[in-house]
Amino acid sequence: MNKIGVSIRDVARETGLSTATISRVVNGGSKVSDETRQRVLEACARLDYLPNPAARALSTRRSKAVAAIIPTIEHSVFAKFIAAVERTLGERGYSLIMAIAKADEAEELAAARKLLGMGADALILSGLDHSDLLLEMLERRAVPYVFTSAWDDRSARPTIGYDNALLAERAMQHLADRGHRRVAVVHGPLAESDRTRSRRAGAASVGDRFEHLAFFEAPLDVAGGKACVGAALEDPRDFTAYLCSTDVLALGAYFACAEAGKRIPQDISVMGFDNLDWSRDIVPPLTTIDLPAVGMGEMVAQRIVAYLEDGAPLQNELLTAGIIERGSVADLT
Amino acid sequence: MNKIGVSIRDVARETGLSTATISRVVNGGSKVSDETRQRVLEACARLDYLPNPAARALSTRRSKAVAAIIPTIEHSVFAKFIAAVERTLGERGYSLIMAIAKADEAEELAAARKLLGMGADALILSGLDHSDLLLEMLERRAVPYVFTSAWDDRSARPTIGYDNALLAERAMQHLADRGHRRVAVVHGPLAESDRTRSRRAGAASVGDRFEHLAFFEAPLDVAGGKACVGAALEDPRDFTAYLCSTDVLALGAYFACAEAGKRIPQDISVMGFDNLDWSRDIVPPLTTIDLPAVGMGEMVAQRIVAYLEDGAPLQNELLTAGIIERGSVADLT
DNA sequence: TGTTGAAGTGTAACCGGTTACACCGCACCT
DNA sequence: AGGTGCGGTGTAACCGGTTACACTTCAACA
Numbered sequence: 001m002n003k004i005g006v007s008i009r010d011v012a013r014e015t016g017l018s019t020a021t022i023s024r025v026v027n028g029g030s031k032v033s034d035e036t037r038q039r040v041l042e043a044c045a046r047l048d049y050l051p052n053p054a055a056r057a058l059s060t061r062r063s064k065a066v067a068a069i070i071p072t073i074e075h076s077v078f079a080k081f082i083a084a085v086e087r088t089l090g091e092r093g094y095s096l097i098m099a100i101a102k103a104d105e106a107e108e109l110a111a112a113r114k115l116l117g118m119g120a121d122a123l124i125l126s127g128l129d130h131s132d133l134l135l136e137m138l139e140r141r142a143v144p145y146v147f148t149s150a151w152d153d154r155s156a157r158p159t160i161g162y163d164n165a166l167l168a169e170r171a172m173q174h175l176a177d178r179g180h181r182r183v184a185v186v187h188g189p190l191a192e193s194d195r196t197r198s199r200r201a202g203a204a205s206v207g208d209r210f211e212h213l214a215f216f217e218a219p220l221d222v223a224g225g226k227a228c229v230g231a232a233l234e235d236p237r238d239f240t241a242y243l244c245s246t247d248v249l250a251l252g253a254y255f256a257c258a259e260a261g262k263r264i265p266q267d268i269s270v271m272g273f274d275n276l277d278w279s280r281d282i283v284p285p286l287t288t289i290d291l292p293a294v295g296m297g298e299m300v301a302q303r304i305v306a307y308l309e310d311g312a313p314l315q316n317e318l319l320t321a322g323i324i325e326r327g328s329v330a331d332l333t
Numbered sequence: 334m335n336k337i338g339v340s341i342r343d344v345a346r347e348t349g350l351s352t353a354t355i356s357r358v359v360n361g362g363s364k365v366s367d368e369t370r371q372r373v374l375e376a377c378a379r380l381d382y383l384p385n386p387a388a389r390a391l392s393t394r395r396s397k398a399v400a401a402i403i404p405t406i407e408h409s410v411f412a413k414f415i416a417a418v419e420r421t422l423g424e425r426g427y428s429l430i431m432a433i434a435k436a437d438e439a440e441e442l443a444a445a446r447k448l449l450g451m452g453a454d455a456l457i458l459s460g461l462d463h464s465d466l467l468l469e470m471l472e473r474r475a476v477p478y479v480f481t482s483a484w485d486d487r488s489a490r491p492t493i494g495y496d497n498a499l500l501a502e503r504a505m506q507h508l509a510d511r512g513h514r515r516v517a518v519v520h521g522p523l524a525e526s527d528r529t530r531s532r533r534a535g536a537a538s539v540g541d542r543f544e545h546l547a548f549f550e551a552p553l554d555v556a557g558g559k560a561c562v563g564a565a566l567e568d569p570r571d572f573t574a575y576l577c578s579t580d581v582l583a584l585g586a587y588f589a590c591a592e593a594g595k596r597i598p599q600d601i602s603v604m605g606f607d608n609l610d611w612s613r614d615i616v617p618p619l620t621t622i623d624l625p626a627v628g629m630g631e632m633v634a635q636r637i638v639a640y641l642e643d644g645a646p647l648q649n650e651l652l653t654a655g656i657i658e659r660g661s662v663a664d665l666t
Numbered sequence: 667t668g669t670t671g672a673a674g675t676g677t678a679a680c681c682g683g684t685t686a687c688a689c690c691g692c693a694c695c696t
Numbered sequence: 697a698g699g700t701g702c703g704g705t706g707t708a709a710c711c712g713g714t715t716a717c718a719c720t721t722c723a724a725c726a
Contacts, residue, residue: 007712018676023714031674048473053452054390055712058681063387065430065451073416074610079406086433090444095451097398097428100419111423118398118428119386140381222611251611258616277407278555278584283591340682351706356684364704388682391711 006047014043026051057119066304067097067120069111071193075220075248077274077293078126081148084297085124092305094121103192105131116143122304128152128159129194144307144314148300150195151318158314160300162321164195165202167289171243171271172202174287174323176209179332180241180269183210184232186253187245188220199245199273212237218249225252226259233260233268240332241269247276250286250328265330275324285326292319339380347376359384390452399637400430400453402444404526408553408581410607410626411459414481417630418457425638427454436525438464449476455637461485461492462527477640477647481633483528484651491647493633495654497528498535500622504576504604505535507620507656509542512665513574513602516543517565519586520578521553532578532606545570551582558585559592566593566601573665574602580609580621583661587615598663608657618659625652 008026012019017036024032025040026049032040043049057063066089073079086096097120099111109131112123116137123138123145130147135157138145147159168185175183185203188196200215207213214237218228229242229252244250250272254264262268264284272279272288279286296319306312341359345352350369357365358373359382365373376382390396399422406412419429430453432444442464445456449470456471456478463480468490471478480492501518508516518536521529533548540546547570551561562575562585577583583605587597595601597617605612605621612619629652639645 008714009712019713020677020715021675024675027714033674036674048470050446050450050474052391052712053450054387054396055681056714057387058385058391058683058712059714061681063451073406073412074409076407076409076412079409079412083406083433086431090432090447095430095432095447097430098419099423099428100416113383114423114428117383117386118396137381141383222614226614252614255611255614255616278588281555281559281585281588283588341684342682352683353685353707354705357705360684366704369704385682388711389684391682391713392684394711 006049007052008049010047011040011043011049014047015039062308063119063121064093065095065097065118065120066122066124066301067099067112067115067118068124069099069101069108069115070124070126071102072100073098075246076276077246077291080293081297084294085301088298088301089305092301094301094305094308103189105129105134109134109137112137116141121308122146124148124300124304127194128155128157144304146300146304146314148296150198151316153316155316158316160296160303160317160319162291162296162319164198165205167273167291167321168199168202168243168245169205170323171273171289172206172209174325175241175243175269175271175329176206177333178269178329180329181210182212182237182239183241183243184214184216184229184235184237184239185243185245186216186218186225186228186232186249188224188249189217192220196245203243212239214239218252220246220248222248222252222255225249226255227252228256229253230256230260233257233262239268241271241329243271243273245273247272247274247279247286247288250279250288251282254282254286265328269329271329280324280326284328287326287329288324289321290324291321295319339382341382341384344373344376344380344382347380348372395641396452396454397426398428398430398451398453399455399457399634400432400445400448400451401457402432402434402441402448403457403459404435405433406431408579409609410579410624413626414630417627418634421631421634422638425634427634427638427641436522438462438467442467442470445470449474454641455479457481457633457637460527461488477637479633479637479647481629483531484649486649486651488649491649493629493636493650493652495624495629495652497531498538500606500654501532501535501576501578502539503656504606504622505539505542507658508574508576508602508604508662509539510666511602511662513662514543515545515570515572516574516576517547517549517562517568517570517572518576518578519549519551519558519561519565519582521557521582522550525553529578536576545572547572551585553579553581555581555585555588558582559589560585562586562589563593566590566595572601574604574662576604576606578606580605580607580612580619583612583619583621584615587619598661602662604662613657613659617661620659620662621657622654623657624654628652 008019011022101107101111128150150161151163218224253270272286275290341352344355434440434444461483483494484496551557586603605619608623
């Protein structure tokens with residue numbers, strides 16, 4: 001890797017010191033006289049010495065790399081999350097190794113093996129549902145890990161995220177409070193994500209406040225949301241509001257309404273989930289749930305580093321999220 | 334890293350063979366009898382042996398990790414690109430280490446040092462403009478690298494991308510051909526990106542076909558595009574079309590038009606650049622340029638692996654992109 | 667003066683793979 | 697019988713750091 005081949009022994013030779021001393025200086029170690037330290041640092045700079053990470057990892061049994069497996073980075077919530085993780089790790093001298101694995105458990109397991117095989121010190125996983133083989137492997141190898149983007153108070157495994165069910169329930173209450181009695185919930189593929197299932201369950205839990213409560217499953221992209229809502233607009237139940245489990249689906253809903261000539265919120269109310277950048281710029285501005293993607297990324301990275309460096313135990317952390325009221329939900333009361 | 338401490342010597346002991354033989358089996362090496370191979374593979378599975386990557390990297394001087402420095406992953410072109418890189422590398426047994434660095438050259442240099450200090454075998458950079466210190470360091474260490482998302486036939490450095498200037502020029506010709514004579518170009522911060530500068534230059538090169546050709550610089554997000562176009566709609570030059578150097582800006586333009594009560598394309602034409610997912614779903618569908626983000630990611634990864642494995646030289650590669658005509662540009666002729 | 671201890675430095679084993687080279691047995695040839 | 701070649705395997709050096717431990721010096725103190 002260090003193609004120019006400047007090794008610690010070269011620095012030692014250059015300064016007339018031993019490799020032990022160079023190592024101590026480079027690692028900010030103790031017990032080196034200021035004068036020696038100066039001499040070493042100068043030599044390092046002169047030779048452009050960069051310690052060989054493999055050698056270091058081999059003897060310390062630490063790679064200073066953290067791995068994350070996420071379902072996609074093409075939705076900006078995930079992108080924001082992963083960007084925050086990367087930045088926070090970077091500030092602390094760690095790197096991020098990333099793998100993208102769809103919800104398929106086998107694929108996730110393979111990704112985890114690959115990342116561990118790259119030397120990752122810890123693993124960040126999305127959601128709560130993972131193959132037993134994976135979890136068992138992590139325990140056996142004593143690899144620290146956290147689940148993210150979700151929350152479960154019964155979980156014995158370290159989880160940092162938000163309560164999807166509760167938030168979906170709150171969103172439904174928000175609609176009910178404003179007089180909506182016929183509501184459709186549009187969500188992504190249930191089979192692919194425990195977070196989607198939580199959101200749906202949370203929404204269903206307050207079903208008794210509604211005359212009609214329908215659930216529609218759509219591909220998790222703008223086209224999916226558009227097609228789904230476009231069809232639902234014809235539904236005889238005549239929904240007054242659409243709760244989209246993702247802002248991306250809500251964007252599709254806007255487009256469906258535009259094509260059908262329905263005005264938001266006068267004719268149809270739409271509510272999102274994520275608070276993506278454009279949600280306050282769209283016309284009308286989207287009422288949505290402000291998921292703490294960035295804060296979650298920072299916290300995940302920070303906690304993992306704290307564990308790795310100081311052994312601070314990884315614990316469950318519940319992040320809160322609020323409804324951002326904007327103009328896309330009509331008050332029918 | 335391998336916390337359970339199953340090393341190659343354990344497998345050797347278990348099978349009664351030497352570490353050399355184990356290594357040969359694990360690396361699909363030659364010269365091992367089928368019977369021995371079976372025995373070793375079984376033992377590996379039984380012990381759940383995972384080779385220590387640091388040790389392997391130390392002796393082979395290869396980490397099988399490729400690093401990428403990108404300005405953001407929060408725009409889906411980059412996200413798509415990086416996802417394609419990750420997938421393609423993964424298929425070939427390589428991992429992706431990622432750093433996000435804004436256009437700041439110092440930040441990019443620091444990121445590169447960090448990634449190389451993590452043992453990256455190669456480096457993927459965005460755009461053509463990079464600090465001399467960085468390039469010098471790469472040459473000195475003989476680190477293979479490629480520039481992406483741009484193209485320059487005069488460049489002696491391996492570049493895989495598309496010709497931003499030419500594409501912008503084509504877009505302008507497209508507008509001119511449809512009778513637009515008063516056009517505004519909305520682009521991101523010039524200081525931050527050579528690609529933005531290329532696009533602007535390309536658009537400017539056909540300025541003589543227009544009565545008015547104005548350039549506006551906006552923050553590279555939906556809010557930026559919306560504010561910028563919102564203001565430009567008041568401009569006395571009365572532009573008939575807006576060329577946005579990014580679909581994200583075009584989305585902002587749509588919202589600005591919606592607020593101002595201007596219809597697209599009847600009152601105002603809008604053209605984008607990227608072909609993001611939603612651009613065919615938006616109402617009206619967006620005429621844009623189909624940037625080959627995924628193809629570029631695949632090619633970059635593939636070429637880098639080919640270089641690393643077989644020494645196939647990294648060369649310039651020009652990718653083509655076409656205009657996708659949809660409904661957002663009026664024909665005034 | 668001898669003892670103690672702290673500061674500063676060096677020696678060398680070790681981390682866990684890879685691989686050049688040596689070696690063995692055996693079939694095949696002359 | 698002796699030589700040649702090859703398939704299959706083992707030995708051990710090596711990759712480039714880290715760090716326990718040993719050692720030297722010198723100041724402080726009894």
